[in-house]
Amino acid sequence: MNLEQLFKQNFPSFDFIFDYPLANKSYFKIGGNAEVYYAAKNRQEVIDLLVFCKKQNIKYNILGGASNIIIADEGLTGLVIGFDFNELKIVEETQDKIICQADAGIKTSVLVAKIAAKGGSGLEGFIGVPGVLGGAIYNNAHYLKDLISDNLIQVEVFDLEKEEISLFTREKCQFAYEQSIFQTNKSLLILSAYFELKKISPDIAKEKVRAAIEKRELTQPLDLPSCGCVFQNPANNEQLKKLFPQFSEAEFVPAGFLIDQAGLKGSKEGDVQVSEKHAAFFVNLGQGKAEDVKKLIHRVKTVVLEKFNVILKEEVFYLT
Numbered sequence: 001m002n003l004e005q006l007f008k009q010n011f012p013s014f015d016f017i018f019d020y021p022l023a024n025k026s027y028f029k030i031g032g033n034a035e036v037y038y039a040a041k042n043r044q045e046v047i048d049l050l051v052f053c054k055k056q057n058i059k060y061n062i063l064g065g066a067s068n069i070i071i072a073d074e075g076l077t078g079l080v081i082g083f084d085f086n087e088l089k090i091v092e093e094t095q096d097k098i099i100c101q102a103d104a105g106i107k108t109s110v111l112v113a114k115i116a117a118k119g120g121s122g123l124e125g126f127i128g129v130p131g132v133l134g135g136a137i138y139n140n141a142h143y144l145k146d147l148i149s150d151n152l153i154q155v156e157v158f159d160l161e162k163e164e165i166s167l168f169t170r171e172k173c174q175f176a177y178e179q180s181i182f183q184t185n186k187s188l189l190i191l192s193a194y195f196e197l198k199k200i201s202p203d204i205a206k207e208k209v210r211a212a213i214e215k216r217e218l219t220q221p222l223d224l225p226s227c228g229c230v231f232q233n234p235a236n237n238e239q240l241k242k243l244f245p246q247f248s249e250a251e252f253v254p255a256g257f258l259i260d261q262a263g264l265k266g267s268k269e270g271d272v273q274v275s276e277k278h279a280a281f282f283v284n285l286g287q288g289k290a291e292d293v294k295k296l297i298h299r300v301k302t303v304v305l306e307k308f309n310v311i312l313k314e315e316v317f318y319l320t
């Protein structure tokens with residue numbers, strides 16, 4: 001029995017899509033087809049499908065909003081599962097704070113806007129982060145010095161190995177800049193997250209959201225397909241402080257600044273280019289391929305290492 005028959009037979013009511021073009025879904029407009037794609041309507045569907053994949057030894061990939069990934073040109077075998085559930089619940093609201101629970105499939109921008117409208121403050125800077133909450137928690141999304149985990153209390157997790165749902169405290173999630181336990185333990189799936197937000201005037205929260213949108217529009221190449229910042233900002237060190245005293249107090253030096261200083265703005269491989277507007281972004285000028293992205297990543301890493309003795313590390317994730 002082939003994969004299509006196997007899924008149809010075991011989940012007859014699920015509307016799977018076979019040979020689904022993932023490039024359409026990705027922000028970068030890059031990547032081949034998924035052998036099987038399914039947008040899960042609730043957490044039980046996610047659990048049932050992934051337990052099935054585990055038992056049948058079928059490869060799977062989790063897809064959030066597809067804004068921080070490079071999908072292989074040859075496509076993905078097995079199942080690609082998206083999270084199409086996106087509820088936001090207010091768990092507690094007082095004069096001083098709001099505690100909410102948001103599903104992994106909610107768009108990050110929708111969560112931020114809805115919470116700001118209620119006067120919840122702390123997430124405003126994340127308004128322009130594309131994708132969904134699951135993806136934002138996976139990489140611990142950042143905006144300037146803020147991390148999405150700063151206001152997070154706990155994450156609802158399904159552990160595929162143990163086949164159980166539990167709540168992970170912030171500490172247990174091992175959050176740091178661009179890091180979380182979900183990157184190292186692939187059997188952990190993010191189902192939802194709880195945030196505790198300070199209560200301020202909704203008008204002030206909405207104004208902070210507006211200011212964050214404006215700042216992004218000025219600095220980022222939002223008119224072209226991209227995967228956002230390709231590299232993590234490297235940790236500062238004595239040598240970099242001497243070279244760039246303007247960052248002497250900073251913990252990290254912006255990767256985009258180093259790429260710009262290395263003269264790489266506008267560099268191209270095929271149709272993939274280091275953005276002219278923001279050197280940390282790679283943009284797809286039309287027919288970009290994952291192979292072009294990889295070649296450009298290699299070139300940028302090589303030049304930055306030669307010029308500044310800095311090893312750049314990818315912020316994006318590869319789905320293969």
Ligand SMILES: Cc1cc2nc3c(=O)[nH]c(=O)nc-3n(C[C@H](O)[C@H](O)[C@H](O)COP(=O)(O)OP(=O)(O)OC[C@H]3O[C@@H](n4cnc5c(N)ncnc54)[C@H](O)[C@@H]3O)c2cc1C
Nearest residue numbers: 062064065066067068131132134135136138141142190228
């Ligand atoms: C224009 C632009 C601006 C951006 N600005 C920022 C920014 O300011 N700050 C920032 O940090 N990032 C930024 N990014 C990068 C990206 O948008 C964020 O990291 C975003 O949070 C990724 O979410 P996603 O849903 O798209 O994740 P995806 O790209 O779909 O997935 C990323 C990873 O998370 C895993 N994953 C997704 N959901 C789950 C889940 N429920 N359980 C377990 N694993 C899961 C996937 O398997 C994958 O490995 C930007 C990108 C673009 C294109």
